[in-house]
Amino acid sequence: MSVLIFVDQSEGHIKKASFEALTYGVKVAEQLGTTAEALVLGSVSDDLASLGKYGVKKVHQVNNASLNQLDAQVYAKVIAEAATQSGANVVVFSHNQTGKAVAARVAVRLKAGLVAGACALPDTGNGFVVRKTVFSGKAFANVSITSAVKVISLNPNSYTTIASEGTAEVNQLSIAVDTPKVKVTAVNKVSGEVPLTEAEIVVSGGRGLKGPENWGILLDLAKELGAATACSRPVGDAHWRPHHEHVGQTGVQVAPNLYIAIGISGAIQHLAGVNRSKVIVVINKDPEAPFFKAADYGIVGDAFEVVPKLTEEIKKLKAK
Amino acid sequence: MKILVCVSKTPDTTSKIAFTDGNTKFDENGVQWIINPYDEWYSLVRAIELKEKDPATIVHLVTVGGADTEPIIRKALALGGDEAIRINTDNSDSYYIAAQIAAIAKDGYDLVFTGKETIDYNGSSIGGMIAEMMDAPYISLATKFELNGTTATVTREIEGGEEIAEVALPAVVSCQKGVAEQRIPNMRGIMAARTKPLKVVEPVAADALTAIVSFEMPPAKAGVKLVSPDNVAELVKLLHEEAKAI
Known part of the structure; x- marks a missing residue:
């Protein structure tokens, strides 16, 4: 039993929304009395050991060039396999563009109930109930996940990042990566703009x-x-x-x-x-x-x- | 080319959101129902455009819901599409719903369109789930969709920009603004929709993995603090010292 947090990167840099997901996932693990581990796909120039400051003890990396671009199908297979290998019963994503593409697929692979757009820690007092925004932020729903494995994708900017001291062990995972069926031919980023x-x-x-x-x-x-x-x-x-x-x-x-x-x-x-x-x-x-x-x-x-x-x-x- | 367009019934964007039965049910009192805007404005219209370009294209609509969704699916048929399928269940778990649509989608469809999300549950999940169940690629948050034979060129939103991707069909694509322009149904379409086939099928066996326990309204705002336009410095001071927002 553990919590696996998917850490999203773009061009080798870890996205801010992932720090929130890390902080959140570590709290979920504390609540469940278990450990939290992170998973990074593709090549990253940021220091992965430093993710320990968000409370994860271990960072798994699948360093395969095919993962530097997003194909949700390929990603989902690798993430689900990593979750199974690490014995995760909760997988946490950020509900950002990558999370929206991948979390649902991972949930199907793991036959896990999904709460997409979570905005608070789960209530684990009686079952596993996660609050999410509904009606485009006009209300909240408390959603119970009844499956053994649970997938949560966390709304960006809804959980405050907490960083302290700490270093994580970086572990290279060898998981087979399929050839992507989605071929990215161009990336147009507006540089210097805040997403x-x-x-x-x-x-x-x-x-x-x-x-x-x-x-x-x-x-x-x-x-x-x-x-x-x-x-x-x-x-x-x-x-x-x-x-x-x-x-x-x-x-x-x-x-x-x-x-x-x-x-x-x-x-x-x-x-x-x-x-x-x-x-x-x-x-x-x-x-x-x-x-x-x-x-x-x-x-x-x-x-x-x-x-x-x-x-x-x-x-x-x-x-x- | 066979296209399946997923259509969902949602409360109108101006609906007042309230709950009943001890905050366990959405209060449907006085609520106007519409086709989920992302389904109607973008995925459905794009599918219709593709059919206009190539009349051999078959466009089917699918919805998951009770008999009360039929007016919505007729409205969608008035915009276009050859026929509609309603899967007769009220279950709201995304895994269960996706399993229903995937069971249909596996029946020879080259392309499945969904909206980017529904404006009620905002899960953005059904498309990805259907794709996984079909073992097909999924391109989410499309802002442009072009078809060249059996390959699609899709522009999709990424953080701080966009990405152009190519994918061989079959594939699942979630659509948002940019994919097409909203259309208004004309009288001919409305008349034609009345006689278009609307098949009702019973759900296949699938598990529901989540359930809504209760709803809550966000806490009300304390009220606006107004600052004089001649004293903008005061606003900056409040934002800095009181709200600690800058």
Whole structure:
């Protein structure tokens, strides 16, 4: 019996969401009175032994070049085999793009019940019940997993990473890797941009900004805060911003520490995508904008005046 | 080319979310039901486009649910598709549902389309499960889908960008924004949908590995603290000192 945590990497670097999954998985293991081990696929340039600082004693690696690109079918077979070899009865993923592709397949291979989009530690007092977000963040469901092996994928930004001292033993696993059937022919990454779902701070704009040419003030603010940028659905639909920035019920769901909404009225579908944010700031000139009801802080005012001032004030704060 | 499009019934995006029976059941009172937007706007429309390009293409819709899902599947048929299959069960465990759809999908389908997720349970799991049960490749979170004979070229979302991948069919693909543009059914489509075959099949034997115990609403916000637009410094101070968010 043990907990296996899948550690996701991209271009040799471990993703932030995986540190959350590690912290979470270690806590699950503590709760079950067992140990937690990590699994990394492909070649990694980061120091794997240092993952010990999240509490795992052992990091397994399957270092095969075929695993440097994601083919969910190939990944799932390797992960399920590693879980079986290490005797894992709980497998933890991050519910990020990789987790969404792979966790469900692993669950089928292990004939394990899956809670996808978990947001809290399991309640193991009576059975095994995991809380997850449902209705796009408008509510939670407590889901009981009844199978012997359990798979959990953890919503990004829903569990705080805890790092202390520690070194893990790195163990090379030899598991046969199938030839991928999915061939990646091109990767287009927007360099220097903070990925939206991993961002601590998100600055988001709506129709109140009147046109794509006015996005400069928002980008300046985002840059000053080290924030990712997002937008409302009408803005994405009008192609003012790339559609992967669309946040809401039918777009991306985010849960940053701070969400700053500029010129967004706050339709219920938009709120569903952001209401797990820890702090919400709304800047809108309409005092009746429904977003104010969901906000922690608000300014009723003209974005074109308020936002540049806000950027200046943040600059001042950082200079202190 | 035989395409299977998975269609799910979900509450309308503007629905008020509430629960009954000691917070164990979703309160369906006054809820408008719609086709899950990702299924309707992207996967279904893309399948229809592929059929328009190559009329020999067969497009079947599949849904898992009770008789109350039929208005939704008729609505989907009004957009297009040759026929629909309803698997008659109310079970909500993803493994059980995927096993039902996989049993159908194994019947000679080259391509299975799902939405990126349903807007009620947000699991994003059914596509991957079906693919594993079919032993087929799975490309998730597609933003573009092109077919060249029996090979698909799919653009998919990755963190901070996108990736272009090629895959030989059969395959399972989950679709999101970008794959197609939403369509409105026309009168001809609505009339045609009335007479399109809607087969009802009983579920195959499968295990349910999870069960929803209860629902909860998130804690209410304490209320907004308004700051004057002339005092932006105050907002920064609150965010820094009180909220500790910057």
